[in-house]
Amino acid sequence: MKLYKYPNPSTWTELLSRPTQTFDEIENTVQEVFSEVKNKGDKALRKYTDLFDGVSLKELKVAQSEIDAAEKLLSDELKEAIKLAKSNIQRFHEAQQTDRIAIDTMDGVSCWQEKRAIQKVGLYIPGGTAPLFSTILMLALPAKIAGCEEISICTPPDAQGNVAPVILYTAKLCGVSNIFKVGGIQAVAAMTFGTETVPSTYKIFGPGNQFVTVAKQMATKYGVAIDMPAGPSELLVYADETANASFVASDLLSQAEHGPDSQVILVTTSETLATAVSEEIKTQIEALPRADIAKRSMANSRQILVSDTNEAIALINEYGPEHFIVVASDEDEFTNRIQNAGSVFLGAYTPESAGDYASGTNHTLPTNGYAKQYSGLNLDSFMKSITFQKVSKEGLKNIGPAVELMAAAEGLEAHKNAVTLRLNEIDSI
Template sequence: MKKYYNPKNSQWETILERPTQKVEDIEKLVLQIFNEVSDRGDEAVKKYSQLFDGNGSGELRVNKQELDAAKSQVSEELKSAIDLAMQNIRKFHTAQKTERVSVETVAGVRCWQEKRPIQKIGLYIPGGTAPLFSTILMLAVPAQVAGCKEVVLCTPPGKDGSVNPVILYTTHLCGIEKIYKVGGIQAVAAMTFGTESIEKVYKIFGPGNQYVTVAKQLATKFNVAIDMPAGPSELLVVADESADAAFVASDLLSQAEHGSDSQVVLVSLSKQVLEEVEVEIAKQIEDLPRKDIAKAAIEHSRFIFMESEEKALDLINEYAPEHFIICTANSQFFVEGIHNAGSVFIGNYTPESAGDYASGTNHTLPTNGYAKQYSGVNHDSFTKAITFQEISSEGIQRIGQAVELMAEAEGLQAHKNAVTLRLNKLKTPGNEK
């Protein structure tokens, strides 16, 4: 890990750089796969599944027998935990629903807005070294709440062609029937263009590695929307003397074990706490089954001492962390001052892993500094806001002249005429109303 003490603002960009490849380093491969999937459909998908996942044979779609078998392979204790998480996620996202917004801007001009679900969505669920069945809950449950009609789910298979049973169980629990054993760039391509087996969707959700992230970004060039750029995981903790060093270390490691390209940052207001956390990491990391992955992530972690809360907050807003944990006596200062973060966790007893699984908030969040522009996945991510307006004869007379003048000033005569014709008709005897 690298340590910095009161770094100057001019150093921040270098210090806070993410350990990710640039888009142009990956884009060529992504476009190659996109072109092949667009031209050759399932054949190309299977080719790249064989190349990247070690299995490209057999049917792409998960069948009923596989789903039935998965149910018996998941313990009752885990089923109960999944059910608890599902209930909390549904409660939180249901609370986000809004009613129709309606206003009469002037007499006779009524405008309103209504939310409509996106009809066809695709979910990407990482498998690989960590089968993220919890991400199914984070995406499928809000989709259900929003009322999305068609849901397609892609997840990479193992080398034996099977999908982790907990992923299958959770998918089935969420009512998703179209489940495909496809991962990586080829999965995003399949949902972007559609193949013989996999339907084209309108919007793609879900985190993934750097290749999946770039694939999602390039999918937007082909009339497909995405939730956000969500790549390798990251966490920033701000701590002072009130923090429990063991807790802080455990949080940093919980994010580091996601992948070797994950990044964790500690911003400490105390040099002593910084040193104590370092000791705790060295102690705790040795007991982790995924310690090699965690160690690789810790290598490009950042430990930063800042002498004041104000400077620490400025640095944190500049970094715009995916996950932000506040372990300080004056937590409200950071709560009120944070503008750029995906999700915030407050206090010594609020671990980031609670949000990853069961508190109810969503764990699909913007990474790589995109928290400056993007929100994490929420209920509205699965909807569109459509505006409506209805204008009476009184209303068109109240705003008509303004529309005529503005249209004429822009040189759009037909726009003006559309109003003028109506106003002239209302001037005709008998048409005043």
């Protein structure tokens, strides 16, 4: 990791740039796949699965027999770990449920708000270099708690045309309706338009590479909502001289191993710590099975030495990290002043891995600086609010004259007339 010492704020934008391609560079490929899936359905899905995943499939939907067999292929220890994570995630998201909000804004005018689940949702589960079964817990559980009627998963098959047993087991545990062996751009297109096998959805959730991210953005052009722009993973760690360099290095590497386009950043006020972290990374990275990926990611990463806490907080808010770890004696200062972050991890014993798997918070988070305007996924992501109102005769007499005046001022005479007719009828009684 290259160390940048006390960079001028005028250089921060360039220094904090992500290693991502622009929408325009990918859009043509995405549009081509979308067009073919829309027009040719399953035939296009099979073509692109063969092209991108290197496997020819007869059946795109995972058979119930495959799902039932998966449980027997997993160790009891792993199944218990998944159940523990499920319990914590479920508890945290159930706590986000809210009651109906109702109020009489004035005599005779009642307004209330109720939430309804999105009926049909599609979940994209990455499965290329790593089967991210934990993402099923993060997406399917809040969908079930919200009350979504149809929950469909798309995930890429392996070279033998199979889906990892741990993905199938977790999906069954979470009550998923359908599982399809479809990945990448074509999966997002299938959940957008629907095919002979894959149902269309109203909203698409889940992380993915840059192609999946652009495909999700493309889906919005066709009337399908998405959770957020969630692309390659990223982590920013702020650590001062009190931090354990070994711990910090392990956190940085835990995100670097996601993919070569991931980015990790260390911000610190201690050059001594930065040097120690660099040495730890060199040692730890060699022991990783995904060392090659982590090394490529490290080329996108950097250490930034700042003069004080104020400068650190300003820089971090400018970056807007997906994951933000604070290991410092003044962690409360960061807790109180951080404005832009997907999820925050406080203290030496709170690795980002805890949130990835089992603490209970959701790991589907805004990347690429979108933490400045997007929240991480939560229960409300699977719901929408509907407002209701009921106006009595007394209520219309109270607000009617104001409505008439406002409608007339906007030149909308029919709006005014809808009130006037009713007021005249009330006055004639």
